[in-house]
Amino acid sequence: MKGSIRLFKIFDISINIHVTFLLLLLIFLSGGLKWLFLIVAIFCFVTLHELCHSLVAKHYGINVREITLLPIGGIASMTKIPDRPSQEFFISIAGPLFNILVVLTLFYPLRYVLGPDVLFHPLSTKSWPLTIAYIYWINLILAAFNLIPAFPMDGGRVLRALLAVKIGYQKATKIAVNFGHIFALLFAYLGITRFNLMLIAVAIFIYMAASGEELQADIKETLKKFRVRDILSRDFYTLRSDSTLAKVLETIFHSHQEDFPIVDDGKLVGFITRQDIITNIHQFGMEKNVRDIMRRDFPKVKDLDPLVHVQNLMQENDIRAIPVVRGDEVMGIITIEDIGRIYAMISQRT
């Protein structure tokens, strides 16, 4: 995500922190050590919460490249949307379930050490048991907030997964989105009547994110209906494997095409992307041959494939263009901009 800094990598997932989170850290730091402990604890448990989502996703073969921590929670960037409702259910419930587990683990020891009603007392860091009570509260709030059955919270996803089995993905999404809007208005009302800017910010975020989910679901449905050949342009350039990078640059300027199938004697032998070209010109100069730098292992699609398959392949392989083939023959290329035009079409309609 833009504006975020990578902290470390675990299970092949990079943990990033968004700059707005650091701003929050600065604000809280001025409040003293007690607040620093609080914010570090929030950071740790939000990260663990997101890791639980990610590990279940990985179990289903969905890759998670990064987790970004924002002041209001974390986002695990998955390479594709889970196909089956049961997968979405287990991925979404895993995070809050972890927080509930922490709450249950801490509840009895804290009650035993601090007495029955300490969990309702104002928090302080005067002693270790009181400090650990913070962790209890952080997890209780994380579980409760995320289980709100509305988009974009985990509870909204759980709700959609449960409803989708009965009434289908799109209708289920609409209901969870409507709940999201209702909760956003509720938060906005509370924020305005209590002059609480944070609540108003959360309300705006929830409202926009819920609408975003609806758009995503509409796009997914549309991409399922359309096939590659419906939007494929027959007008495209290919390169030979003995072309130099100088020749490639010339073709880019002439064609405005940025990714090229490499074709020798009518046969597709490789693929080269804009990023490959830029990196290699920097490293090796203009005289290098395409043959030496082209990708030999790259995704391909057929003209009858649904577009949703193309989009999944792009996300999984982190690539902006894919050649369309029939046997060894190239029929064209499909780019992220082609898919983007469908996005634009649908978002204008709604």
Ligand SMILES: [Zn+2]
């Ligand atoms: Zn979550």
